Amino acid sequence: xxxxxxxxxxxxxxxxxxxxxxxxxxxxxxxxxxxxxxxxxxxxxxxxxxxxxxxxxxxxxxxxxxxxxxxxxxxxxxxxxxxxxxxxxxxxxxxxxxxxxxxxxxxxxxxxxxxxxxxxxxxxxxxxxxxxxxxxxxxxxxxxxxxxxxxxxxxxxxxxxxxxxxxxxxxxxxxxxxxxxxxxxxxxxxxxxxxxxxxxxxxxxxxxxxxxxxxxxxxxxxxxxxxxxxxxxxxxxxxxxxxxxxxxxxxxxxxxxxxxxxxxxxxxxxxxxxxxxxxxxxxxx
Ligand code: ATP
Numbered sequence: 378x379x380x381x382x383x384x385x386x387x388x389x390x391x392x393x394x395x396x397x398x399x400x401x402x403x404x405x406x407x408x409x410x411x412x413x414x415x416x417x418x419x420x421x422x423x424x425x426x427x428x429x430x431x432x433x434x435x436x437x438x439x440x441x442x443x444x445x446x447x448x449x450x451x452x453x454x455x456x457x458x459x460x461x462x463x464x465x466x467x468x469x470x471x472x473x474x475x476x477x478x479x480x481x482x483x484x485x486x487x488x489x490x491x492x493x494x495x496x497x498x499x500x501x502x503x504x505x506x507x508x509x510x511x512x513x514x515x516x517x518x519x520x521x522x523x524x525x526x527x528x529x530x531x532x533x534x535x536x537x538x539x540x541x542x543x544x545x546x547x548x549x550x551x552x553x554x555x556x557x558x559x560x561x562x563x564x565x566x567x568x569x570x571x572x573x574x575x576x577x578x579x580x581x582x583x584x585x586x587x588x589x590x591x592x593x594x595x596x597x598x599x600x601x602x603x604x605x606x607x608x609x610x611x612x613x614x615x616x617x618x619x620x621x622x623x624x625x626x627x628x629x630x631x632x633x634x635x636x637x638x639x640x641x642x643x644x645x646x647x648x649x650x651x652x653x654x655x656x657x658x659x660x661x662x
């Protein structure tokens with residue numbers, strides 16, 4: 378049997394670091410949505426009780442280090458399943474980009490196996506499983522637009538954003554979230570106005586959304602990788618309505634009300650930054 382799943386990229390409309398917890402994790406509050414840049418996941422049942430992973434990207438491991446492998450192993454263990462699966466991942470989402478590519482692959486595997494093996498686990502159960510794999514996985518299981526809090530495991534669905542075009546620009550570096558978080562001093566970084574972002578979604582007010590998007594991790598990432606800040610500035614100079622770094626970077630997200638504006642920003646970034654996309658929001662509820 379074969380099953381296909383789409384694993385879309387996540388973008389942050391906000392990311393706030395509220396404080397450090399006793400367990401060493403940071404307490405975060407992040408508003409996320411998905412865009413139509415997606416990995417393609419194929420799941421094939423195997424007679425042997427094993428998990429296999431194949432990817433077409435040299436920076437992504439094809440063994441038990443792959444988060445999609447971990448998701449399948451966890452799912453099999455939790456529901457005592459003794460069947461095997463081959464997972465083929467066609468990577469379209471840039472790696473180590475702040476776009477939750479790996480987390481979205483893992484979420485797609487949990488959703489897909491749940492369907493393929495007729496396990497009938499609830500959304501809540503999948504979210505709980507996903508939380509043990511990574512802080513973005515619970516959101517990736519939900520999709521749409523949502524606010525994640527705690528360590529990312531508490532997810533509340535929000536209204537969809539006003540329609541717009543999204544420019545994604547990633548400089549030629551990879552950043553791991555694990556390297557950024559330890560350098561964050563919650564009292565010293567800028568905090569986005571999360572409540573105002575929520576109001577702008579409720580009111581479908583694009584201008585208000587653009588003026589309140591923000592990311593507490595920008596201060597740390599910009600200090601370590603000034604090219605990320607240059608990309609954000611370039612986007613704003615070339616006329617994007619709002620710009621914010623996604624996750625711990627390095628991808629910068631630009632929001633544009635019209636395609637012509639997004640195209641102007643895209644053209645301004647060509648030659649300045651190699652990996653540039655114009656995409657659309659997936660959440661059209
Ligand atoms: P993170 O916050 O984990 O850094 P990210 O969205 O910025 O997330 P990812 O593209 O998910 O970055 O990859 C982060 C790391 O995870 C890379 O080192 C990559 O080799 C590894 N990895 C493991 N499995 C996957 C996968 N299925 N897709 C992408 N990367 C994966």
